[in-house]
Amino acid sequence: MTAEQQIQGRDSGTVWPGEWVEQRLDVRLPEPSVRELLGLALRQNPRRAHLLVSQVLGKHVPQLPEVVYGAGHRLGEAVRELLGPQAAPVVLGYAETATGLGHCVADGLGGGPGTAARYLHSTRRPVAGIEAVEFEEEHSHATSHLLLPADPDFLGGDGPMVLVDDELSTGRTVLNTVAALHGRYPRGHYVVAALVDTRSPEDREVFAKTAAELGVRIDVVATATGAVRLPEGVLERGAALVAAEETRQGCKVPSAGPLAPLTRVELGWPAGLPDGGRHGFSAADRARLEQALPAMAERLAEQLPGGQPDGVQSQGGTAPRRVLVLGHEELMYAPLRLAGALAERLGDGSEVRFSTTTRSPALTVDHPGYALRTRLAFPSHDAPADGEGRRYAYNVAPGSDPSRRFDAIVLVVDDHGDRAPLHTPGRGLLDRLRGVTDRVLLAVVPAHRPGRERPAAGAPAASGTLPEPLYGPAFSSYRAEEVSWLLKDLSEVTLEAPTEEREEAIQQGGAHYAESLPVEYQPTAAYQELFQQALRESAGRMAEAVAVVTETVLAERGRGVVLASLARAGTPVGVLMRRWAQYAHGIDLPHYAVSIVRGRGIDTVALRYLADRHNAADVVFVDGWTGKGAITRELAEALAGTGFNPEMAVLADPGHCVRTFGTREDFLIPSACLNSTVSGLVSRTVLRSDLIGPDDFHGAKFYRELADGDVSEQFLDAITAHFPRVSPDVSASAAADSPEREPDWSGWAAVERISEEYGINSVNLVKPGVGETTRVLLRRVPWKVLVRRGAEAELRHVRLLAEQRGVPVEVVDDLPYSCVGLIHPQYTRGATGDGGTAV
Incomplete structure (x- = not known):
């Protein structure tokens, strides 16, 4: 088949895709060589009536x-x-x-x-x-x-x-x-x-x-x-023809049928390789791209039906007959080369075509003699070029000819384009594509930022560069696609100290709590059984809360959000939110784990990494629960003036500190109990100047030696198993803008009152809520535990831990939390003499 025959292939048949305009407007392309390359359409543009539509450019017409x-x-x-x-x-x-x-x-x-x-x-x-x-x-x-x-x-x-x-x-x-x-x-x-x-x-x-x-x-x-x-008066005649055709077509509202599944594919784009020529592209860049294309095409093929390697058949059935690789406005070359590599990977049984979205508005006419037969319109999702206006994808929907339908569409955007408008329910490009095909893959290429090149994997970070994330199973027991850890691996460094020794150093001002780690608590067999029982009893409630907080985030921030969980308590919650988004909406949310340290702020290198790859406004910071709200305040202060939204999303907000939460009930969240063995075998984070340089992420350890007791995946799977039983009303209720969602900081007021009543005079030594009380009993030197009258039945694990460590439990009235843990204040008194604290 010649190139000319390919050009005139399936999309236009034997009819020249310019006849419709030629016959009605008398615009003529007399040269045969020009007619082979071009079709005709009508613009919605006062400067020019006609649009020359290239059949070989891959912009308006999907082409091989x-x-x-x-x-x-x-x-x-x-x-x-x-x-x-x-x-x-x-x-x-x-x-x-x-x-x-x-x-x-x-x-x-x-x-x-x-x-x-x-x-x-x-x-x-x-x-x-x-x-x-x-x-x-x-x-x-x-x-x-x-x-x-x-x-x-x-x-x-x-x-x-x-x-x-x-x-x-x-x-x-x-x-x-x-x-x-x-x-x-x-x-x-x-x-x-x-x-x-x-x-x-x-x-x-x-x-x-x-x-x-x-x-x-x-x-x-x-x-x-x-x-x-061009005929005389072509502008006026063209405008009149457009108006008449639009009136004839009327207002066509596409039927709201079922949406195709959506899968986000990690391409493995080479670190530091520009996504295109926006800031320059060299021969060396081209050589690197050539080398990487087969592996990236393989990742795409594996997510298509029948695309498994070595002839393994996927659950989706046979390989798709027609696949479109769709680029994003200026991002044309990378999607084009991916389309070519994918065509080679899929072989003769499939037809791969390529085109891109565009800014240009034009009339569509579903006629074989017209170059633009169908149009998908959607809100702009590019940043920072233009946050307003509409964009278009032509000849992607099949229209009246079912042979033009694509069985799968691969959308390739850079991370500037992976923003909330792309994921807008019903109107965003992803949902528009999901309405006209059987499967949609989303592949996001990191946009090249001049002066912020990334080092190759494993290379040391020079001043001003950004390190690479850590992934399981090399770091953590979580799967690589579940979370990217923006942390430095300190697994080979001895950081642990006895709990009493750490507490004295912290309270006397000789050390910060993030400069060392407590000895990892090894729960007894009785406590392990208590964890299992608590998980059985709370998994359903946890699933409901995960659904509520995720739906709230999606409703208010759009489906292009990026999850950044606060390591480590927030990380299991971020994984669960990501799983709910996949289960309920078929979308794969990017998920990172970042460090925040009370008194020292959030990891600024991690913020640079997130801003380098995503729109800062799309990042949602996630934590497990609120106590008195110290981390909520720390986050807001750390993010001031950065472009990141400081509004945190949490699974449980018993302290009434945030407006985006899954529940405000104070119940046992099992991930608060077992430290690393329920959090991917990752320690709490470490920030120490002799270990963490100016271009390093904060650090943490991976406790590989605790793998036999790891229940991280069991915890996640137990909650995920309850997703099908979550109430269908969760989505609507989560989006409601209710006054009850506004934080009143009643938890903070209660903590101040308790601090005064018990003579502690430091809110930092009052740890409210089930989760914080559990952590005090596991990692600090507890003094007392206060339990709200009537809540004893749900706090068996707290009583068990308190009994093991000889800590008295007081049942009290008028407590807004189920329980509160008090850290022993003796070191504080000895250090300051006035009841204050150096923490």
Whole structure:
């Protein structure tokens, strides 16, 4: 099959996808070579009536990746033939339409396998700290272009510059670019490379005149050349035709049928590899991408029905017949190359096509003689380029022709685009895609941030760089996909000290509690049985609370949220929230574990990591429960002015400190009981200057030696098993904006009262709630335990621990918590003399 036959393949049949406009508006593309490459549609744009729709660009028309890549690569070869093999050009592509095309031209210019010319494309996404070169595109829907090379010398030198666009219509954009660049980076030779050159004789004269005025040579290389013939009054006639067709079609509301399952796929994108040419892309970058493509395609294939390796059949059945890899606006090249690699991986039994979303509004007509047959409209989800407006995906929905339907769609976005609007129920792009196919995969590529390159895996972190997360099973007993630990592994460092020794050092001001670790408590057989009984009794209540807090987060923050649990008590809750989102909505939420230390704040290197890969406003910090609210206050203070939302989500809020919670009941959360053996075998976090450098995450230990007693997965699975029995009304109730959700900090007031009544005079030594009381009995030097009258039945484990350690239990009235643990104040009195505390 020839390229031309492939171009005219399934999507257009034997009808030229421009006949509809040609017959009604009398817009003509007389040259056969131009008609082979283009179709016609009508714009919703007052500057131009018609839209030339490329059949080989992969923007509006899903096309075979080898056709898209081949068209650009051959264009690059033609430019190399013009320039000669010794030339070292800089290639510049235009956003958004030609970003991928420019990449392919740069590849074709390279002259051989594994080579490419230097490449940069314009962007509409500004980046602070990089000086921009700006120019305008008059006829475009979005006119302003920015050039943002990470290397300030990227555009310099005296070699030729190759300007790549899909369509050279008047040439004004190219001349604007040359004018903007030539005064700052003068050179003698410019080459314009385009798939089609439709300039008029008058436009060509302007080109020649501009070249003469600047004293430069401007050549044009095009795959096809021919003028577009426009009738008199085309703008007015086109607008009238659009209005008439929209009236005829009426307001089409898609039926709300069942949504296809959604799976987030971790591609394993190479660390430090740019996602494209927004800030520059080199031959070395291309070589790294080539090397990584097969493994990334394998990860995608394994998530498709029938895509398991070695012929293993997945539960989804046979391999999909038609797969679309859909890119995101300027992100074209990486999805294109992934589509090509996926096509090779799936083989002849499947047809893989490629296209991307766009900013351009245009009329759609479900007719084989019209280039844009269907359109999915959705809110913009790109940041920070544009948080407003609508975006479009053309020819993705099948329309009236079922043979055009895709069995699976792989959406590839960068992490700037993985924001809440992408996940908006019913309206976001993901749900729009899930309504027109059988399965959707979401693959997120880390957007390249100049000056914030990441080291290769395992490499030491140089000053200013960011370390890589830790994953199970190498660190923790949790599965790698359940949580990314933003921690430094201190497993080989001796950090434990006897509890009484630690308590004295902490209270006398000689040490901070995060500078050492308590000896890991080994529960007795009786206490292990008590844990199992408590888990059996509370798993259902826990599942309900997990559902409530997750639904609240999704309703208020959108489905593009990123979970950042506070290690370690928050980590099991974050895993459970992630599991609920997958179970109830088919979405895989990114989940990280980060350290926060009372009195010293949150891990700022972890914040840098999160901000480097996600929109800070999408990050939701998660904890297990609130006591008096000290960590809630610590988090709010630490995040002030960072762009992160300080509003924390917790499973249980007995202290009434937050507005996003699963329950405010003070009951036993089993993960509060067993320390590391119910938290992935990970210690509490450590912050000590001799161990944690300025570019390190906070530290923690992985207690591999405790694996025989690990019940972390059992705890998670027991609660997850109750998900099907959670009330269907949870989602609606969670989204309700009730006054009862507002925090009143009644827990803090109670703690202050208890501190005064018992002569402690330090709220830090009063640990309210079942979870905090349990931790006092396990890790600190407890003095007394206060139990609310009537709550004794649910506190058997507290009584058991207190009995084991010889701690008296007092039953009291008017306690807002089920119980409160009091830390022994003797060290405080000895240290300060005035009843105060140095903690």
